[in-house]
Each structure stands twice: as C-alpha cells, then as structure tokens.
Amino acid sequence: MSEVSKKIDHSLMWPGVIVTGIIGLLLSLFPESGRAVVDTLFAILTHNFKWLFLMFGLFCVLFLVWLGLSRWGNIKLGAPDDTPEFSTYTWAAMIFCAGIGIAIVYWAFIEPVYYLNSGMLHVDPDTQKGLIGELAGMYGQFHWGITPWAIYALPTFPIAYAIHVKKIPALRLSAACRGIIGNRADGPLGKLIDIVVIFAMIGGIGTSLGLAVPLGTALISEITGLPPSFSLQIIVLIVWTALFTVTVWAGLKKGIARLADLNTYIAYFLLLYVFIIGPTTFILNNWCNSLGLMFSDFFKLSLWTDPITNGGFPEGWTVFYWAWWVAYAPMVGLFVARISKGRTIRQVVFGELVFGSLGCWIFFAIWGGYAINLQTSGALDVYTILKESGWSNNVTIVAILNAMPGGKYIFIPVFTILCSIFLATTLNSAAYTLSSQVTINLSGDEEPPRWNRTLWGIILGLLALGLLSTGALKAVQLSSIVVALPLIPVLLLMVFSLMKWLKEDYGEILKTNVQALPPEKIKPAV
Numbered sequence: 199m200s201e202v203s204k205k206i207d208h209s210l211m212w213p214g215v216i217v218t219g220i221i222g223l224l225l226s227l228f229p230e231s232g233r234a235v236v237d238t239l240f241a242i243l244t245h246n247f248k249w250l251f252l253m254f255g256l257f258c259v260l261f262l263v264w265l266g267l268s269r270w271g272n273i274k275l276g277a278p279d280d281t282p283e284f285s286t287y288t289w290a291a292m293i294f295c296a297g298i299g300i301a302i303v304y305w306a307f308i309e310p311v312y313y314l315n316s317g318m319l320h321v322d323p324d325t326q327k328g329l330i331g332e333l334a335g336m337y338g339q340f341h342w343g344i345t346p347w348a349i350y351a352l353p354t355f356p357i358a359y360a361i362h363v364k365k366i367p368a369l370r371l372s373a374a375c376r377g378i379i380g381n382r383a384d385g386p387l388g389k390l391i392d393i394v395v396i397f398a399m400i401g402g403i404g405t406s407l408g409l410a411v412p413l414g415t416a417l418i419s420e421i422t423g424l425p426p427s428f429s430l431q432i433i434v435l436i437v438w439t440a441l442f443t444v445t446v447w448a449g450l451k452k453g454i455a456r457l458a459d460l461n462t463y464i465a466y467f468l469l470l471y472v473f474i475i476g477p478t479t480f481i482l483n484n485w486c487n488s489l490g491l492m493f494s495d496f497f498k499l500s501l502w503t504d505p506i507t508n509g510g511f512p513e514g515w516t517v518f519y520w521a522w523w524v525a526y527a528p529m530v531g532l533f534v535a536r537i538s539k540g541r542t543i544r545q546v547v548f549g550e551l552v553f554g555s556l557g558c559w560i561f562f563a564i565w566g567g568y569a570i571n572l573q574t575s576g577a578l579d580v581y582t583i584l585k586e587s588g589w590s591n592n593v594t595i596v597a598i599l600n601a602m603p604g605g606k607y608i609f610i611p612v613f614t615i616l617c618s619i620f621l622a623t624t625l626n627s628a629a630y631t632l633s634s635q636v637t638i639n640l641s642g643d644e645e646p647p648r649w650n651r652t653l654w655g656i657i658l659g660l661l662a663l664g665l666l667s668t669g670a671l672k673a674v675q676l677s678s679i680v681v682a683l684p685l686i687p688v689l690l691l692m693v694f695s696l697m698k699w700l701k702e703d704y705g706e707i708l709k710t711n712v713q714a715l716p717p718e719k720i721k722p723a724v
Contacts, residue, residue, distance in 0.1 A: 206650055211636040213393050215400065215657060239680050244513040244521070247683060248503050251520040252512070254686055256500045258348035261693065265355070266547030270700055273543050275355075276362040280540040290553040291458040292537055292627070297350050297530045299624030300410045300617055302342065302558060306565040307598050308591050309341075310334045311580045314573055317509045319502065331574050335488035338562035340499050341519050343492070347554035349523040353531030354550065355543060356692035359699055362539045369536060369634040371395050371528055371688060377695030391688055395528040396635060398681040400661070402526045403628050407662040410621045411435050416592035417614040420606065432663065439659030441622045443629070443652055457626070461619045468612060469564050475603050476568045477575075484570065485563035524682035527689065532631045569598055577601065629654040 224232060244251075265271065274280065282289065313334035315323050323330045356374035360366045366373045372388035379387060414434040419426040473481060492499065504512050538546050572578040578601045580594060587593040599605045599613060633651035634640055645651075 205638045206647075207636050207638050209389060210392050210396065213396070215661070217397055236680075241513075243680055243683055244517045245508075248512055248517040250686065251517050251524070251682075252501050252503065254524070255345045255349060255520045256497070258352045259345055259500075262348050262351055262547050262551065266544045266551075270704070271542065271544030271547065273700070273704060275358040275535075275541055275543065275546065276539045280362070282538075282540040284537060286549075288459055289537060289541075290549060291462045292623075293530075293534055293550060294554055294557045295458040295461050295620065295623035296533050296627035297347070297526070297554060298342075298558065298620075299406055300413075300620040301406065302561050303565075303613070303617055303620055304409045304413055304591070304595070305342075306338070306561040307569050307595050308584075310338055310562075310566040310570045311573060311584060311594070313337050314570065315581055316511055316515075318511055320504075320507070320509075327574075331570060332484075332487055332491060334570055335484045335562075335567065336491040337499075337515070338566045339485075339488045339492045339559050340496075341515065342558035342562055343555045344551055345500065346519065346523045346558075347551050349520065349527050350530040350554070351534070351547065351550040352689055353527050353692055354534045354538065354546060356696040357531055358535035358538050358546070359696055361535060363703070364699065367639045369532055369631075369637075369640055371532070371692065374692045375688070375695050377698040378691055379695075392635060394681060394684060394688070396632065398525045398685060399529045399628060399632060400658070401681065402522075402529060403625060403658055403662075406621060406624055407435070407658075410438070410617065411662070413592050413595065414438070414614065414617055414621075416596050417610060417617065420596050420600075421611055421614065435659065435663055438618055438621055438625075439655065439662075441618060443626075443655030443659070457619060458623050461616070461623055464612065464616045464619065465561075468609065468616060469560060471609060472568050472602065473564050476564070477571045480571050481564055481567040484567045485559070488563070489559070521682040524685050524689070528685065529628055529631050532634065533627045536631075536634065568602070572598065572601060625658060626655065629658060 284292070314330060316330075317323070318330070318333045318337060321330050321333060353371065353374065356377075357369070357371065360374045360376065361369055364376075366376060370388075370392050372379075372383040372391045375388070375391065376383040382388060383391075411431050411434055415426050415431045418424065418430060418434060424430060499516075502512055502516070504510075534546070534550065541549070569580060573580045578597070580598060583597045584590070584594040596610070599610050602609060630646070630651050632654045633646035637646040637650065640646060
C-alpha cells in the first residue's frame, strides 16, 4: 500500500492533541489553581491507589517471567519463516533508547542524592548514615530495573501477536484487546481506549521534554557562558525538535535505528570515562552490594506502602515511577511490538527484562555511585548545593559534572550531545508510534506515512513550545500520570486477550513437549 493511499483516522489523531492543548491553555490562564487541582488529584491517586500500582508492578514481573519460561515462550511473533528485521544489538539499543531516553542520564546522577536524605524503609538519615548510603545505591537499581521493564514489556506481546500473528492491520491497543472485546474494538469502546492511550503518550512525552529542555539549557549555558534564559530554552527545543523530526522522517532503519546505535556508543564512552577517573573500587563494591540488597528484599520493596507512618516515600518515588512507567507502557509496547517481528516470545521477554534492566543498572552503578561517593566522602556536598539552589536538579547535575577531572571541557560537551540524542531517540519513537496509531489499515511490517510521522514530530515540538512558554508543562506531565490509573485495566484486558488467542491457536499443539520443538515447527492451529 502506497503512502498516499494510507488514510489517517482523524477521530483518533486530533482528540488527544486538542484535549492536551485545552488543558495547557487552561493551566496557562489559571496556573495556580490548575497546579493545585492536578497536585491534589495526583496526591489522592498515589495515596489511595498505591497498593494497586505496587501490586500491578509485581504482577508484571511474575507474569512475564512465567510467560518466558512457560510452554508459550517458544512461539514466534510472526509467521514460522519470519526472521528478525534488526540485529540483536540494534534491536536492544532501540528498545532501551525508546523506553528510557533522557530520563536515565538526568536521574542517574541526582536521584541517589535525594535518597541519602530520605526516610527510606524507616531508616534515619542522620543516625544511620552507613545504611542510608547503601539503600541509596540499592533504590536506584530497584526503581530503574526489572519492574519498570516488565511494565513496559507487558503490552508488547498482545500487540505483537495481534499484528504479526493474527495479522490485524492496526498498530493499536484496541486491536490487542480484540480477543476479549471482539468487534467492539472497532466501535466507541475501541476509540476510547486508543484516545486515552494517545493522551497518555503525549503527556508522557511532555515529561521527557520537561526534564530535557531545562537540563539542556543549563549544559549549553555552562559550555558557552551564556546566561540561562527562556530564549535559550527555545533555541534548545527547536534544535532538538528538528533532530528527532528528521530521523523520524527517515524511518526505522535509516533514521531511528542508526541514531539508537550512535547513542549507545556515546553512552559507552561516558560511562567508561567516569568508571576510570572515578572511585572505581567503590563503584564496583557499591554496585555488588546494591544488587544483593535489591534481590534479597525484592518483594518487600515491591509491596512497601508504609501504611502506619505514611512518610510519603513510596508515593513520592516508587508509586510515582510505577505510574510513570504505566503511562509510557503503551508507547513502548507499540514500538517494541513493531520491531520484534520474527522473534519468539521468550526472546522478547528476556530481551526487554535483561537488556533494559542491565542498561539502567550500569548507569546508576557508575554515575549514581560517583555521586554517592562525592557526598559520603566529603569531596563535594552535593545535597547542600541542591538545597541552596532551590532544589534545582539542573544546577546540581552541572556541579557534579564539574567535580570530575576534565568535566567542563570533556565530559559536559559530550554529555550534552548524549542528552540530545537520547531525547531524539525517545521522541522519534513516540512520533513514529503516534503516527502508526492513527493510520488506518497498517500491517505489522509497514511504516506509517512519512508526512504524518513528520507532522507528529512538529506537533510534539510545538506543543512543548506552548507549554514551556506558559509554564504549564509540569501540570500536564502530572495529568498524564493520572491517566495511568485507567490504563491498568486496559493492560490487564490485553493480557487476557493474549492468553485467549494463544490457547485458541496453539492449545492442542502445545500439549506436546513444545520445548523440544524449534520455533519454525510451531504453527497456529488455525
């Protein structure tokens, strides 16, 4: 099907954009009351439903490990003779860059500093400094490890099965629910599901831009000596929008895949740089210790709600992160499903869980370990800088980077390039996925129209520009997290749909010893 003949479903494309724009406008006109409403909603959501988010996160881990190890794991996402479209390295790089993006380079340095002064697991940071330091290393591994990637991976399989096995010509969550809701996926119920997903994705992208633009501005200011200003923020945003729009225009293989590969090579250099010039032995010891604490207390960490003292740590960190991952899960699931044709369920399960978790663990082990060592050794009082800067993460991150040898002239310039590419890889994946969502009759191996995916890149940039200029960006970010609550039943519905399809298509065949059969011998019963 030619690009010209691919039609756009405008009933899906514009409601999410319009609703987000209206919210941004209202918040810009009534900023104080708007932020108060959103903050109140978020507080209610995280407090009253923290048990739900925590249990859902643990469910994702347990279900996916079971699915990957079960008799269903050897089923191929595609026809029996389909082969993967991308190399394993490029595939893993695209998954990591789409799922994490600039958030990992933003939080890896600064997040442990907050933990060092938080009441984690009722540990007093003033009297138990040794234990609080160990927990600071551990919580980074937990919050950016297996559970987030399990939440991301959960929608991948129903979507991939729908487009690559069932050959449903729609890269949408409603299509993945068809096993349960049937033809209602084409009606109002399906439209509602997809509109909520698009709204959550746009808001999630707002979160990435909200982190990226101020940090990029601070880095450019440090390099050039230009004072940080709104004008500089606009320039940074325009350059980044142009970068990810060009790559999404180029498509998966020529644009997104190549950018993801380049991104990983730059990340290797910066990680190795800090590992060598930093406290190498401390980083290794701290990482080993952090992994031990995390795995030994994994279930405790996964379900800790702090119900008696209600100190706020689970809501402010774990529940917030789990809600954030849920809000982003449709986008990541749609994108990973599209690029995973020809791989088995087992390969995708452990590819996402292992490659994704390991990548995040390395960032937090090296960069987070470096920040912890600065604080605990007394080399740099990072927490005081954070507090005296008015809790400015960007100012504090720049201070941490300047503390390392060659920080200003080597690390910061390359780090700025990494931030730019990380953001571009996330946003071009989002623009590509949003375009796929609103394209009618799109098969699993087709790309959405070039003009439409380019248009989405421009729309995301303009939306960010408007929200940035009105100061409403943070409130829209939080409102996107609120959408995570209704997404949980949708994601569970997709799981039931997948299992129904698997039993219908492979139930009789898999009564044999499926583990002994190669994927090309396993074919649907229909």
